[in-house]
Amino acid sequence: MNAALRTEWRKIATTRLWWVTALVMLAYMLVMGAVMALSFAFGSEASTMPGGEPMALDPRDIASSVYTLAVALGYIFPAILGALTVTAEFRHRTITPTLLAQPRRSLVLGAKLAVVLPYALAVSVAGVVGTLLGGASALAIMGEPTFLADAAMWRTIAMSVVALALWSLVGVGFGSVLTNQVAAIVVLLVFTQFVEPLLRILLAQFAVTETASKFLPGAAGEAIAGSSLYVSSGLADLLPAWQGVLVLLGYAVVLVVVGRLTTFRRDIG
């Protein structure tokens, strides 16, 4: 087991992927954090104008929505990191030497799951740091409260890191189901940036389907952080944090099991 872990650890450590992902996520979240903070700040100013639509946003909700933006928009990064731990093996045809060195395929997959977490944690911290840098400075410039001295806010921020890191496990599972690297990245992008947001808005329209929307993976991730753009804008509620963890892990487990029974059972080479 130890040897399998060390081998998988070195696989990630010896390529540039993880820190490039971390840097890109940091930059992306920095911009998105700032943009979102500015638009909220302008929005709340607008709401005070007579005749304007009354806004239900209090400054605290604004701050937490901005600070958890990485969970709402940036979870694609740890998810891709996770997926690539599997798809890269097929893309670069290193799966053959991998399985020659360790023929027990469950062990290989298990080691990938265990090892991706610390790297995903690093990527997630980078993403959240970017969000805070962009978001808090924009709020401060606009004269809005930043709530950075608030312990509860830091708890939310910390939990958003946890949620993001868990996404890497979903990514490993997804990559083991869809091993074509380009297809995996495209599907992840389309689902997380387009399909899920659309589904959340649509499902939230009807009482019957509103509950279902809470169980979407993105919603589960936001539930872990305990804050969401969707909640702040009054679209839908979230599950309790612990249920969010279970739901997100559930997605990971289902995908990993499917991957083990398909990709990792087939003939290789």
Next chain:
Amino acid sequence: MTDVPVYRPAEGEIRVEGLTKHFKTVRAVDDLTFTVAPGRVTGFLGPNGAGKTTTLRLLLGLATPDAGTATIGGIAYDRRPRPAHHVGAALESASVHPGRTARDHLRVYAPEVGVTDGRCDEVLAMVGLTAAANRRVGGFSMGMRQRLALAATLLGDPQVLLLDEPANGLDPEGIVWLRQFLRYLAEQGRTVLVSSHVLSEVEQTVDDVVIIASGRLVRACSLRDLEAQARPAVRLRSPDAPGLARLIEQAGWTVDAESPTTVVIHDQSQETVGRLAFHHGLEVHDLSAAGTSLESLFLELTHPGAQS
């Protein structure tokens, strides 16, 4: 590898029995049975698509056979706790992450093989890649990749080596080096199985041959036995094309015409061809042994229906 390891021969024997593998409707490997002995270099030969790589994959537990067994030292590869310690294998289908350095490529697998980083440097030195150790593999030539693949198989100092087309992409100098290296490994008592689709490539290296075609065993014997079966062939060149054609017709020879003035004559010795050419007064510019006699036997064995 300064000390010559002591190997128990039984541990090094490769045994394939009734091995069968289908891909959809194609029988890639068809009731294949052969053994490979330790201490010898064995050529695993057949044209492209004959089922060589599939057989190796079955031997290595990368694919599951439909029927039959394939064992190394009496045990299936994937049943060994640390298989790379016993068997080093390089498959053509395997590759390297282009973003890793040669050294890192080996370091990645070192923990699973159960060796230190120092061993990675040792095997890089053995294959002559020390200078390129810290270069990204993405910029490697085919020959360098082959050397790196060979280095990876040596990591665990295995008793058995399975190499899939190791000479592909090597320059002539590299092929000579590979030949000597494989001989050296076999002389230490290791089992060396080398696949190739051209016999001439391994002719000077192997002791034994296992020849397959369309997934079936064609011949498993020593190279010496195969050579005994190969008939001589002679290359004859004459500036007198019509005279050459007349001679061939009258002698009733089977020939491959390389050009109107150069032919390879099968089943004849240089003496016979020379004498007849002299009798016919044919001006001869080349009368040499065509070293492809073994190769043509190989082609004959593996392409029974080549004419159709």
